[in-house]
Amino acid sequence: MAIEPDQLDQSGRELAAVIKRLRRQAGLSGVRLAVHCNMSQSKISRIEGNKSRPSLLDVEQILRALNVAPAVAAEVMALARIAQTEWQDGRALRRKGLDKKQLQLAGLEASSSTFRYFLLSMITGLLATPAYVRASLGGSPSEQQIKTVSLKLERQRVLFDRSKKFTFLLTEAAVRYPLIPPDELALQIDHLVSLSKQPNIRIGVLPMGTYLGSGALNTFTIYDEVIATAELDLGAIVFRDGRDVNDLIKRFTRYEEKATFGADSRAQLAEWAEGCRSDL
Numbered sequence: 001m002a003i004e005p006d007q008l009d010q011s012g013r014e015l016a017a018v019i020k021r022l023r024r025q026a027g028l029s030g031v032r033l034a035v036h037c038n039m040s041q042s043k044i045s046r047i048e049g050n051k052s053r054p055s056l057l058d059v060e061q062i063l064r065a066l067n068v069a070p071a072v073a074a075e076v077m078a079l080a081r082i083a084q085t086e087w088q089d090g091r092a093l094r095r096k097g098l099d100k101k102q103l104q105l106a107g108l109e110a111s112s113s114t115f116r117y118f119l120l121s122m123i124t125g126l127l128a129t130p131a132y133v134r135a136s137l138g139g140s141p142s143e144q145q146i147k148t149v150s151l152k153l154e155r156q157r158v159l160f161d162r163s164k165k166f167t168f169l170l171t172e173a174a175v176r177y178p179l180i181p182p183d184e185l186a187l188q189i190d191h192l193v194s195l196s197k198q199p200n201i202r203i204g205v206l207p208m209g210t211y212l213g214s215g216a217l218n219t220f221t222i223y224d225e226v227i228a229t230a231e232l233d234l235g236a237i238v239f240r241d242g243r244d245v246n247d248l249i250k251r252f253t254r255y256e257e258k259a260t261f262g263a264d265s266r267a268q269l270a271e272w273a274e275g276c277r278s279d280l
Contacts (some may be wrong), residue, residue: 011085016050030045044062115164117166117168122174125152132184159198205268227239227245
């Protein structure tokens with residue numbers, strides 16, 4: 001089933017309305033439903049008011065308590081799964097301010113301890129030099145862009161928290177993408193080599209020609225085993241359903257097995273950096 005971005009925006013509201021309608025049809029108050037589900041009444045109220053996103057287990061418990069017909073339950077669970085996925089429209093994010101996105105990411109990074117990044121076409125901001133960060137935002141400098149660059153660079157401090165573990169998988173296309181001039185790109189690649197020497201950071205590279213399996217590839221990030229994001233040029237999709245997150249972890253593990261790390265990856269990165277310098 002194809003999921004449209006507008007479905008992702010509306011599904012949370014629809015799920016809340018469906019649960020409220022089914023409860024009323026069953027003749028139960030919020031208090032009685034809470035008792036049957038072993039939940040607090042305030043939690044039921046937040047779910048029905050679309051102020052709290054229920055887990056799939058929460059929805060299953062509610063449907064069992066309401067004795068919903070199997071066909072209806074299947075439809076509601078399908079809606080609940082979509083509601084666990086969030087579409088972040090790139091245009092909407094730009095209207096709100098790119099700095100708001102940086103603050104959101106900083107909060108997610110502060111609350112997570114294990115990070116997995118698969119970088120298909122560009123280097124992520126956590127690993128980027130100031131020149132690369134500025135180029136990634138494009139356009140002429142503005143007050144918002146200056147603030148966003150500052151916040152992106154500030155977020156890099158999380159890399160030096162030794163209690164957090166990072167694994168970055170970069171394709172050759174991501175490392176060598178000519179976003180900045182060759183001399184600056186060489187320095188960016190040197191920066192990757194330097195970061196790879198930190199004990200809490202693993203940087204793996206996937207040279208051109210590495211077969212990663214069938215199916216489309218895209219950049220994605222996994223925070224602990226709880227939440228994952230997939231990036232598109234038009235926006236990002238946020239996955240909270242454990243099944244989706246686990247599927248991405250399995251995919252990441254397959255890619256990780258094909259990547260080179262440590263001295264081998266540093267040698268490969270150094271070769272690519274030298275290639276940039278030879279282009280001058």
